[in-house]
Amino acid sequence: xxxxxxxxxxxxxxxxxxxxxxxxxxxxxxxxxxxxxxxxxxxxxxxxxxxxxxxxxxxxxxxxxxxxxxxxxxxxxxxxxxxxxxxxxxxxxxxxxxxxxxxxxxxxxxxxxxxxxxxxxxxxxxxxxxxxxxxxxxxxxxxxxxxxxxxxxxxxxxxxxxxxxxxxxxxxxxxxxxxxxxxxxxxxxxxxxxxxxxxxxxxxxxxxxxxxxxxxxxxxxxxxxxxxxxxxxxxxxxxxxxxxxxxxxxxxxxxxxxxxxxxxxxxxxxxxxxxxxxxxxxxxxxxxxxxxxxx
Amino acid sequence: xxxxxxxxxxxxxxxxxxxxxxxxxxxxxxxxxxxxxxxxxxxxxxxxxxxxxxxxxxxxxxxxxxxxxxxxxxxxxxxxxxxxxxxxxxxxxxxxxxxxxxxxxxxxxxxxxxxxxxxxxxxxxxxxxxxxxxxxxxxxxxxxxxxxxxxxxxxxxxxxxxxxxxxxxxxxxxxxxxxxxxxxxxxxxxxxxxxxxxxxxxxxxxxxxxxxxxxxxxxxxxxxxxxxxxxxxxxxxxxxxxxxxxxxxxxxxxxxxxxxxxxxxxxxxxxxxxxxxxxxxxxxxxxxxxxxxxxxxxxxxxxxxxxxxxxxxxxxxxxxxxxxxxxxxxxxxxxxxxxxxxxxxxxxxxxxxxxxxxxxxxxxxxxxxxxxxxxxx
Numbered sequence: 001x002x003x004x005x006x007x008x009x010x011x012x013x014x015x016x017x018x019x020x021x022x023x024x025x026x027x028x029x030x031x032x033x034x035x036x037x038x039x040x041x042x043x044x045x046x047x048x049x050x051x052x053x054x055x056x057x058x059x060x061x062x063x064x065x066x067x068x069x070x071x072x073x074x075x076x077x078x079x080x081x082x083x084x085x086x087x088x089x090x091x092x093x094x095x096x097x098x099x100x101x102x103x104x105x106x107x108x109x110x111x112x113x114x115x116x117x118x119x120x121x122x123x124x125x126x127x128x129x130x131x132x133x134x135x136x137x138x139x140x141x142x143x144x145x146x147x148x149x150x151x152x153x154x155x156x157x158x159x160x161x162x163x164x165x166x167x168x169x170x171x172x173x174x175x176x177x178x179x180x181x182x183x184x185x186x187x188x189x190x191x192x193x194x195x196x197x198x199x200x201x202x203x204x205x206x207x208x209x210x211x212x213x214x215x216x217x218x219x220x221x222x223x224x225x226x227x228x229x230x231x232x233x234x235x236x237x238x239x240x241x242x243x244x245x246x247x248x249x250x251x252x253x254x255x256x257x258x259x260x261x262x263x264x265x266x267x268x269x270x271x272x273x274x275x276x277x278x279x280x281x282x283x284x285x286x287x288x289x290x291x292x293x294x295x
Numbered sequence: 296x297x298x299x300x301x302x303x304x305x306x307x308x309x310x311x312x313x314x315x316x317x318x319x320x321x322x323x324x325x326x327x328x329x330x331x332x333x334x335x336x337x338x339x340x341x342x343x344x345x346x347x348x349x350x351x352x353x354x355x356x357x358x359x360x361x362x363x364x365x366x367x368x369x370x371x372x373x374x375x376x377x378x379x380x381x382x383x384x385x386x387x388x389x390x391x392x393x394x395x396x397x398x399x400x401x402x403x404x405x406x407x408x409x410x411x412x413x414x415x416x417x418x419x420x421x422x423x424x425x426x427x428x429x430x431x432x433x434x435x436x437x438x439x440x441x442x443x444x445x446x447x448x449x450x451x452x453x454x455x456x457x458x459x460x461x462x463x464x465x466x467x468x469x470x471x472x473x474x475x476x477x478x479x480x481x482x483x484x485x486x487x488x489x490x491x492x493x494x495x496x497x498x499x500x501x502x503x504x505x506x507x508x509x510x511x512x513x514x515x516x517x518x519x520x521x522x523x524x525x526x527x528x529x530x531x532x533x534x535x536x537x538x539x540x541x542x543x544x545x546x547x548x549x550x551x552x553x554x555x556x557x558x559x560x561x562x563x564x565x566x567x568x569x570x571x572x573x574x575x576x577x578x579x580x581x582x583x584x585x586x587x588x589x590x591x592x593x594x595x596x597x598x599x600x601x602x603x604x605x606x607x608x609x610x611x612x613x614x615x616x617x618x619x620x621x622x623x624x625x626x627x628x629x630x631x632x633x634x635x636x637x638x639x640x641x642x643x644x645x646x647x648x649x650x651x652x653x654x655x656x657x658x659x660x661x662x663x664x665x666x667x668x669x670x671x672x
Contacts, residue, residue, distance in 0.1 A: 006512055013504040119332035119372065121525045123556035130536055130559075141536055214501040215559055216529050218334070221501070259505035264496045265467055 005137045010260040011253055016144040016213065018252020019151035023206035024229030025236070025244035026158060027079075027199025033175040033239035034195045036095065040102040041082055042203055043226015044109035047219060049075045049204025050124070050211040051117055057125045064127045068150075068208050072201035079200025080193045088189070106226075113219040121218045124211035147209045154202055155245055162241065167194055175239070224268060228255070231275045237288025246286060322358075322365035323620055325350075325609065326385035328396030328406060329602075330373035334499070334525045337551040338398050338598050342420055343368055344591055345599035346395060349606035352586065359610065360618030371397050371406075378402035382409045382417075391415065392620035395605050398598070399523070400424035400441075400471035407434045414622050416629055420605035421598055423547065424470050428648030433622070435629050435648040437605040437637075438547075438570055441471060444654070445478025445521070447670060448544055448568045451656050452517050453486040455668070456566070458542060460491045462515035464506055464530060466522050467495035475521030475546055491515050496526075503530050507537045515541045523548040528557025535561040542566065549659070550597045565659045566667065571600040571639040572655045574666035583638035594663070595638075603638040608650070611635050 024046050031039045052074045056067035086105045090098045131142040162168040170191045173181040182188050210225070211217045232251040236243025251271060258270045278285060327346050330339035350366045358364060367389050371378040378397045385391045386409070394410055394417040397403050403422035410417035411431035418435040419427060425440050452458045461483055466472035480490050491513040494506035507530070510518065518534060518541040520527045527549050534543070543565035550569055554562055573584055573594055583603055587595040595603075612628035619625070630646035642650045653671045657664040 006508070009508050010505055013508060017502055017504075114332075118336070119334075120336040121334055121553075121557070123528070123553065123559075126559050132536070132538070139538065143536075210501075214529055215532055216501050216525070216557060220499070224499075256505040259496075260509055264494065264500070264506060267497065267500065 006260070007257075008138050010256050012138065012140060012144065014253030014256030015249060016147045016252070017256060018249035019148050020206040020210050020248075021225065021229045021232045021251050022245045022248025023151050023154065023202045023209075024225060025232040025248045026155070026241065027203045028230050028233040029236070029238055029241060029244040030171075030195050030199045032233070033241075034171065034192055035087070035091065035178075037087060037098050038102065038230065039082075039087075039196075039199075040099070040226070040230075041086075041105035041109055042199065043222035043224075043229070044106050044113070045075050045079055045082075045200045045222075046203040046207040046210075046225060047113060047217070047222030048078060048109065048207070049200075050207030050217045050221065051113065052204065053208035053211060054122060054124060054217060057127060067127075068205060071208055072204045075200040075204030075207075076197035079196040079203075083193060083196040088192075110219055110222070117219055119219060121216050124215050124217055126212075126215065128212065143213050147213055150205060150209060154205055158198065158202070158241070161198070167191065171195055228268075228271045231271045231278075235274055235278050235285055237285025240285065240287045243285050243287035320358075320362055322363040323613065323618075324365050324367060324389060324391045326381075326389060326391040326394040326396070327366055327368045328371050328378055328381045328385070328394060328402070329368065329398050330402070331368075331370040333372035333374060335373040335399055335523050337524070337553050337596075338421070339370065339373070341596050341598035342396070342398050342602040345587065345595060345602035346420070346606055348587060348590055349603045349610075353606070353610055359613045362618060367391060371402050373399055373402065375401045375405035379405040379409060382406040386410070386413045386415055392622070393418070393609060393625060395420060395602070395609065397422070400427065400474075401469060403427050403436075404430075404470060407431070410434070416622060416625050418605050418608060418629065420601040421547075423474075425474055426470070432630075432646075432648075433626055435608070435644070437601050437608055437642075437650060439652070439654055440649055441474040442478040444546055444568050445475045445480075446482045447654055447656070448519065448546065448566075449479045449482035449486065449488070451566065451568075451668065452519075452542075452544055453483060453488050455656075456517070456542060458488065458517040460489050460513070460515045461517040461519055461544075462492040462494070462510045462513060462541065463490065463519045463521070464494045464496065464503065464510065464534075465520075466498055466526060468497045469522070471548070472522045476519075479519050479521065479544075498526075500526075501529060503533050504537060507534050507539060510534070511537050511539045515539075517542050517544055519544045521546045521548070524551040524554040524557060528554045528559075528562065531558040531562045531565065545659075547597055550664075552593065552596070554659075555661070560661065562659045563661050567657050567659065567664070569655050569657050569664075570597040572657055572664070572666040572669070575640070575655065575669065577640050579636035580638060580640060597639075600638040604635075604642060604650075607635055607637045608632060608642065608644060 027042050049071050052071035056062045133140045170186045174191045232247035233244045236247030329342045350364045354363050369381040398421050400422050403419045407430040411433045416433045420437045423438050423441045465476040492510050545567035549567045611632040615628040616624045633643040635642040656668040658667050
C-alpha cells in the first residue's frame with residue numbers, strides 16, 4: 001500500500017477518536033465559558049456515562065439509543081449535583097479554591113466508582129454488529145461512522161440550543177457578563193446548572209461511544225481522555241464552542257499520527273506538548289480572541 | 296482472703312493448661328499477595344481461591360507436623376507500589392515465615408527485593424519475568440520463565456504452524472510483555488522466520504487502531520500479542536476489525552474467562568502457551584481439577600493450577616525441614632524439593648528458583664481451550 005492511503009487510514013482512525021475528545025472538550029469549554037472554572041471532574045462524568053450505558057444495556061437490556069439517552073440523563077443529573085454541592089458554594093471564592101475542589105471531586109468520583117463498580121475491566125456489550133465498509137483502498141468500520149455521526153449530531157444539536165433557544169441566549173449572556181445578566185432578570189444559577197447538565201450529557205455519550213469502540217471500560221478510563229479533552233479545549237480556545245470541536249479532532253488525529261509514524265510511547269506526551277506549545281505561542285487558542293490582560 | 300487466692304490459682308492453672316498446647320501448635324503464618332481487584336483481577340481471584348483451597352486441604356489433613364497453616368491474604372490491585380506495601384506489611388506486622396505471590400511480574404519485581412533483604416523466602420506462583428529469580432536466593436517461582444515461554448511459542452509457530460511472517464504488538468511499559476517480545480522475536484528469526492513489524496503501546500491504552508493499521512498494511516501471517524487478557528482481548532478484536540487475518544499467538548496472560556467477552560469472540564482459533572491444560576490426563580492434574588470443581592463453580596485456569604502448585608511446593612519444603620520455619624532451612628528446601636505430584640504435573644525445584652516441568656500449547660475455542668501440544672522438559 002502506498003504511503004498516502006496509510007496516512008488517510010490513520011487520519012480516519014484519528015477522527016473517530018477525536019470526535020470523542022471533541023464531545024468531552026465541549027463540556028470543559030462551556031463550563032469555562034460560563035463560570036471560568038476548569039471542571040476537572042468532567043473526565044469522571046464521561047466514565048460514569050460509560051458505566052450507566054453498560055448497566056442499561058446489560059442489566060436492563062435496553063436497546064442502544066434508549067440506553068444512551070438514559071445514561072446522558074443520569075450524567076446530566078450528576079453533573080448538576082456536582083455543581084450544586086461542590087462548586088456553587090465557592091462561586092465567589094478565589095478561583096484556585098474551585099479548581100482544587102474540582103480535582104477533589106474528580107478523585108472522589110473515581111474512588112466511589114471503583115468501590116461500587118469494582119476495579120475490574122468490563123467488556124462492553126457489542127450491541128451493534130461489526131461491519132467493514134470498503135472505499136477503494138481505504139476502509140471504515142460502521143462503529144467509526146457511528147462514533148463520528150453521533151458526535152456530529154450532538155454538536156449540531158448543541159449549536160442549535162446555544163444559538164436558537166431562550167436558554168441558549170441566556171447562556172451566552174451569562175458567559176459575556178454574569179452581573180449584567182443577573183440585572184436583566186436571568187436566573188444565573190439555573191443557566192449554570194443547565195450548562196453542567198448539557199456538558200455532562202455530551203461526555204456521557206462520549207463514554208458510551210468509546211466503550212462500544214474499544215470494548216472495555218474501567219473506573220479510571222476518564223483520566224487520560226479527560227486531560228486530553230482539556231488540552232483540546234485549550235487548543236481550540238477555551239470558552240469557544242467551535243474551538244473545542246476543532247481541538248478535539250486535531251488532538252485525536254495528532255495522537256494517531258504520532259503513534260503510527262513515530263512511537264506509541266509518545267501517545268500521551270503529544271497531548272501535553274501541544275498544551276505547552278499553545279500556551280507559549282497562542283494562549284487564547286486557535287479560535288480564541290486575543291485579549292489583553294486587564295490590570 | 297484465702298479463697299480469693301485459691302480461685303486465682305485455679306484460674307491461672309486453667310489458663311495455663313489452655314494456652315500450653317496451643318502454644319506448641321502455633322500456626323505457620325504464610326502471606327499471600329494477589330490482585331483481587333484492578334486490571335488483572337481474574338488472575339488474583341483464581342490464585343486466591345486455589346491457594347485457600349490448597350491450604351484448607353492441608354489443614355484438614357492435620358497440618359504440617361501438627362501445625363496449621365494460617366494464610367494471610369492481601370490485595371495488591373496488580374499495582375507494583377501496593378505489592379511492595381503488602382510485602383512490608385506481611386513481614387513487619389504479620390511476621391509471616393514465607394510469602395506466596397505476587398501474581399504478575401511487575402508486582403513480583405517490586406516485592407521480591409524487600410523479601411530478599413528481610414531474609415523471608417518468597418515464591419511467586421505465576422511470575423514469569425526472567426529476572427525475578429535473579430533478585431536473590433530467597434526468591435522462587437512455580438511457573439516457567441518468559442524467555443522459555445517466548446521460545447516455545449516461536450518454535451511452535453515456525454515448526455508446527457509453519458508461519459513465515461510475524462508481527463508483534465507489545466506493552467513497552469511492562470517487563471513481562473517486553474521480555475516475551477524479545478524471546479519470541481529472537482527465536483522466530485533464528486528459525487528462519489521474518490518479523491515484519493513490531494509495534495508497541497503503553498499499559499492501560501485502550502486504542503490500538505494506529506498500531507494495528509500499520510501492522511495490517513504488512514499483511515503478516517502471524518500476530519504475536521504478549522500481554523494480559525485486558526489488553527490482549529481488545530487487541531484481538533481490533534486486529535480482526537482492522538483487517539488483520541493473521542493467526543493470533545498468545546501467552547499465559549491470555550488465560551482468563553474474561554477474554555472471550557473482551558475479545559468479542561475474535562480470540563477463537565488463537566494459540567497460546569500455557570502452564571497447564573484441563574485436558575491433561577496426568578493423575579495429579581485430574582485430582583486437582585476434581586478437588587477444585589467440588590468447591591468452586593468454574594473450572595480452574597492455569598493461574599489456579601499454579602497457585603495450587605505453589606502451596607504444594609511450600610508444603611513439600613516444610614515437610615522436608617521437618618516443620619521448621621527457619622528461613623535458611625526453608626530456602627534450601629524450596630530449592631531442592633523434587634518429584635512433587637502437583638496440579639500442573641510433576642515438579643522438580645531448582646536452586647536457581649525456577650521449577651523444571653512441562654508446558655502446553657492450547658488453542659482457544661468458544662468455550663475455553665483445547666490441548667494441542669504438551670512439551671516435556
